Amino acid sequence: MRFGIVVFPGSNCEEDALHAARDLFGQDADYLWHKDADLKGADVVVLPGGFAHGDYLRTGAMAPFSPVMGPVREFAARGGPVLGICNGFQILLEAGLLPGAMLRNRGLKYRCEHVHLRVERTDTPFTRAARQGQVLRIPIGHGEGNYFAPPDALAAIERNRQVVLRYTDAAGRLADAANPNGSVNAIASVCSASGNVVGMMPHPERACEPLLRGEDGRVIFESIIDWFRSAGRRALQPSVGAP
Amino acid sequence: MRARVFVTLKPSVFDPQGRTIAEALHALGYAGVEEVRQGKYFELDLATTEAAQARALAADVADRLLANPVIESYRIEVAD
Numbered sequence: 001m002r003f004g005i006v007v008f009p010g011s012n013c014e015e016d017a018l019h020a021a022r023d024l025f026g027q028d029a030d031y032l033w034h035k036d037a038d039l040k041g042a043d044v045v046v047l048p049g050g051f052a053h054g055d056y057l058r059t060g061a062m063a064p065f066s067p068v069m070g071p072v073r074e075f076a077a078r079g080g081p082v083l084g085i086c087n088g089f090q091i092l093l094e095a096g097l098l099p100g101a102m103l104r105n106r107g108l109k110y111r112c113e114h115v116h117l118r119v120e121r122t123d124t125p126f127t128r129a130a131r132q133g134q135v136l137r138i139p140i141g142h143g144e145g146n147y148f149a150p151p152d153a154l155a156a157i158e159r160n161r162q163v164v165l166r167y168t169d170a171a172g173r174l175a176d177a178a179n180p181n182g183s184v185n186a187i188a189s190v191c192s193a194s195g196n197v198v199g200m201m202p203h204p205e206r207a208c209e210p211l212l213r214g215e216d217g218r219v220i221f222e223s224i225i226d227w228f229r230s231a232g233r234r235a236l237q238p239s240v241g242a243p
Numbered sequence: 244m245r246a247r248v249f250v251t252l253k254p255s256v257f258d259p260q261g262r263t264i265a266e267a268l269h270a271l272g273y274a275g276v277e278e279v280r281q282g283k284y285f286e287l288d289l290a291t292t293e294a295a296q297a298r299a300l301a302a303d304v305a306d307r308l309l310a311n312p313v314i315e316s317y318r319i320e321v322a323d
Contacts (some may be wrong), residue, residue, distance in 0.1 A: 018316075057308065057309070058311055061308065065308075082258075093313075101311050101314045103314065106259055107259070108260065108263055146312060148313070149311065149313070182257075214261070
């Protein structure tokens, strides 16, 4: 399958994502520049980590206006799988493709460490190879990962089962000390109502080989590759205006 | 005209920066400062000379980019 990894000015995790997709999983993968007008045949779109457009106003605030986000929105609306990692998650929130917003970390510190995550959903394209309740150990690296949604929106997110991953301890138990940034309901990852757009603060591409002291991120890549094998392009709605 | 846009976190949203600043002030002896909320302030120099147009343009800019309506609200002042 073909990975399209979107590069904004200030992105800095695109090479890690490309390396994982191409070198570790043997998939076709290439960059998409933020000014590109199409997705160049991508079967999955990855918005990588970094500081898109510098994050000067708010994290991810400018990126929704980049030209490539038009085709990304259209792809997502057709059911195409879109994964936002860290800053990519922040961009999906600012773009309104996912509900909620990010605040500064509770302790104001940039947190760069391994965390434990409990898988809450295994019916998204990015978690279908995981087990329900499985605990993953994957690194984070962010200063603004304090996920927030107003009470009504949060209730809807929980009711619709849009939480994909939660911060837990190593045994999969919710604990305040295991929540690195103060995220409401310990939310580390959410998906769209239809499940095909997923944002996550942890970096699975940094946890795919023993050299990096952990391979729990592999399940995210294995999931999307498995999704493509079993559903793939057939799962997409036709383009608007297509013959 | 000049428009001033004040962007603040909604009252229900926790402001860790404001809390930290309040704690710093308490450490400096300002016990009378009970709470601090940090926000953002923008000055927009606008081509228009019509106050209503200036206000509408500033609101458009604030809605579209300067504020995130999930967590923030804004207030606009227009002056010559």
